[in-house]
Amino acid sequence: MEGNGISRRGVLRAGALGVAASTLPLVNVHGQSSGGRLALGLWDHWVPAGNDAMRKIVMDWGQKNRVEIQLDFITSVGSKNLLTIAAESQARQGHDMLSFPTWEVHSKSNLLEPLDDVMGRLQEKYGGLNPITEYLAKVEGTWRAVPAISGSQNKPAIGRFDLLKQHAGLDVQAMYPAADKAGPGADEWNWDRFLKAAESMQKAGTPFGLPVGQFPDATDWIGSLFQSFGATLVNKDGDITAKSDSVRQVLDYAKRLCAFLPNDVFSWDDASNNRALISGKSALIFNPPSAWAVAQRDAPDVAKQCWTFPAPAGSNGRFTPYLPYFWGVWSFSRNKGAAKALIEHLSQREQAQAMVAASNGYDIPPFDSMTDFDTWRTEGPPQGVVYNYPVRPHHNAKQFVACNPAPPAMAVQMYNQSIQAKMIARVSQNNESIDSAIRWAEQELEGFQRG
């Protein structure tokens, strides 16, 4: 069941030769022999062009290395990708390599091939890596998956600069121009200012479209909100720390904020906020550029008025919601060598650049050295709309995944059951007292503590 020997040797060579090797055929000695068959289940990209670009990269690689490729794009809609992962881990068959969303690497770590060798070479070549990926994919000191380029996303603010300027006095284009510097007003871009803007925009009839439901878009921005208030529900040792002043503060703030949001945000899903922006009903959402890209197709007048800028800061700092995907190889795969070689190939700068370009800048590579692609500068109109989509040094922001630093086994439950969003909904929709919401959360968290 060990991987095909030939491509395994190929991997070693690829590692030794570095970037050049990835463009050379891995199997060149035994020209006739095949590198076997490789079944891939990759994330179904929202941009059709994203899938096509990925298919081209993978097929070219397969041809060069004489690996027969079976490629499926698996959507995350309706948690189809989670079902697939659960199914394959139970059936012990399916694809060789899969895209694993945020939390799945930890929960399936005992069935995943260690990828320390691949990560070692990549880190050597491309340097620093965002620490969230380590939190999510390094299990007991071993990388069980490689942070993927395709599908990994930030969720900064994307808003209507015209409306924000007119009604809230916020010139977001001046604050965060398409350049590596912050403009006037950027240093005051905090949650208090945000609250004032939310109030003005509600009065203007285009409220902020912030979901507080049980879907990732809601969980992600709320996670960052909590973190920027320094409010953690569970610390890294798994102890419940929900009863704290910072949690009370953030809930109090959220309650005031929710008063300025549409009254049904508690049921919004990942698409509701996009639609709110595209339809012109909302002035600001937290989302990857997909909302803007669809607006460009369906509502070009709205798209021309959009601008991406970082989330507001709190007393504890500024945190941009980040939702990474990972590429992992099943331990029951029959072609591990080829799968690992392909992952390494996909993680190279050239491929990253191609994917970022094909996805209108949607994909966020995990390496700091890969945030300088031209795509983010040139996309438009308006030109530079996604310049501030990757985290830039002058943002003074960190990428953050909700529920960090809780141990992943607990965090995954907190995340998927949207515990923070539910706390907010309790205090603002149900008018419960803050302390009773915290008590409720503590009970739920105790439930998550069981192994």
Place this chain on the structure above:
Amino acid sequence: MSATAATSTYTPVERKQGSLKRERRWAMIGAYIALAVFVVFFMMPPFHMLMTSLKSSGEIADLSGNPWLVSAPTLQNYWELMTEGNYLIHFRNSIIVTACTVAITMVISTLAAFALARMKFWGSTTLATGVFLTYLVPETLLFIPMFQIIGGLGLYNNLWAMVLIFPTMTVPFCTWIMIGYFASIPKELDEAALIDGAGHLQMLWKIFIPVALPGILAAMIFAFTVSWAAFIYPIAFLVSSDQMVLTVGIVSDLIRADTFQWGKIMAGALMAALPPLLVYAFLMDYYIAGLTAGATKG
């Protein structure tokens, strides 16, 4: 309507009859009002689907228009479904899976229903009840263990796994319809056949199946509807687009992360509703006749 016409030509002799007639007419008017109300309620979403399917994505996103009407109708959504992507493959797969499921279901449940309706044997009552009780085990519980069974058979991500699994959803109800139907066939018929020296299977084949044809059709239509609409198993077991059936194909291929291609989804849904609609249109009378004589006796 002809009924009202018929009663109105009838001249009432007594006052009582007159009020009866009036009552009749009011009942009829009430009936049509009730029908109209429910038709509006039932048809509203399909109508909205039809309108949406005729719109371009720009018109769907445009909030200024009337969502219930289409201003610039286009067949582009339908055309793109037929010419691009895997919609036709999903359609074909659905037909294959449904046809096989219906066939398997009919064989299993006809044989079993015959035995359970006509032959008393140890445990037959328990078996009949037990078969229906299988519905109590929900799909959401079964699919996890089934991952292993299907995986063990090497059928994960394979169309044919559906042919294997779907009968669990169709067979129990079909068996019940047919037990009732077979039970309603007079005993004298099989006694006559037995005297003629026919075996049990000859009896089933020569007497029961022809006599029970409406009941069998009713069961077939039920099996067809259920396997055509199945969702949980396909979404759990089928990953490759070329193996998918319609329900999961539409959801997986036409929704991209947070972007819904509403026009195409609606067009795809309406076309997916066509085969069942045709089946019902043509076989409805048999269906009703079948149910009538089947499980309905009491």
Place this chain on the structure above:
Amino acid sequence: MSQGTLSSPVAPAVVSPQSTLRRLARRNSTVAFLLTLPLILLVLGLVVYPFFYALYLATLNKRMTRFIGWDNFTFLFGRQTFWDVVFQSVLFAVSAVVLKALIGFILAHVLHALPAKGQRKWRGMLLVPWVIPPAISTLAWWWLFDPSYSAFNWALMGIGVDPVPWLGTSGWARFSVILVNVWYGSPFFMIMYLAALKSVPDQLYEAAAIDGATGWQKLRFVTFPMMRNIISITVLFSLIVTFANFDIVRILTNGGPLDSTHVFATYAFQVGIQSGDIPLGATISLFMFPLLAVFAIFILRGVNRRNKEMA
């Protein structure tokens, strides 16, 4: 499969009336067993075995490495969310089935009273919700409920009514879930009842009319007893299916807002697949069984008895 059972009952030569009878009896049960074998195999292999495997799963810990006995069950009993889910599942199933049965009953009666020609057309239109695959028609409903694009709210605004947060508040969300359920399921009841109505011999009504029965009395003493079996089977089937429903809640609300629309299936999915605790998810799903089993056995007994009496 059918091949094997077809060839088995080759009649042996008749020797004496006594032994033939005995052999017949023996052969009868053998044949019966062989005929039901495919059914038994299907049920054992694809329902009973996985069911017991799921029972076993329910006794494991989260990572499925350790036997923990009843811990998953006792854990659930201590969770408020779980009891909410029990309450909501019962609420949805009962109210949706009652409404479906009622609407189906009314429609079947109304249709039955129509002349045959017009009947077909109306029947066809009323069946439409039942023929569109529910996973997709629910998407269409969801689109009608969407906060920004809701065509319902557009119409309401046209007549000067405030937009309704269809899925945004607990009350409305529950209402919407039940509404879609009723919309989808009523035609099934209608068709089953219509079939049953047609099976009631006209003579019975004529006899009742001669006895001076009112409309209500006819319904109560003729129609209702004649339809008892089909009503029980349909209600039971629908109750089970509605209770176990997954698509509608999953697509419309995903259990929200604040878990107020979660039912067993969606909650099990969230816990088992999304949060990676498959044993706990299996435990939740298992609760559907005892809740309905008593009820089901009760109804099926009655139906069986009536079938036997008739046979």
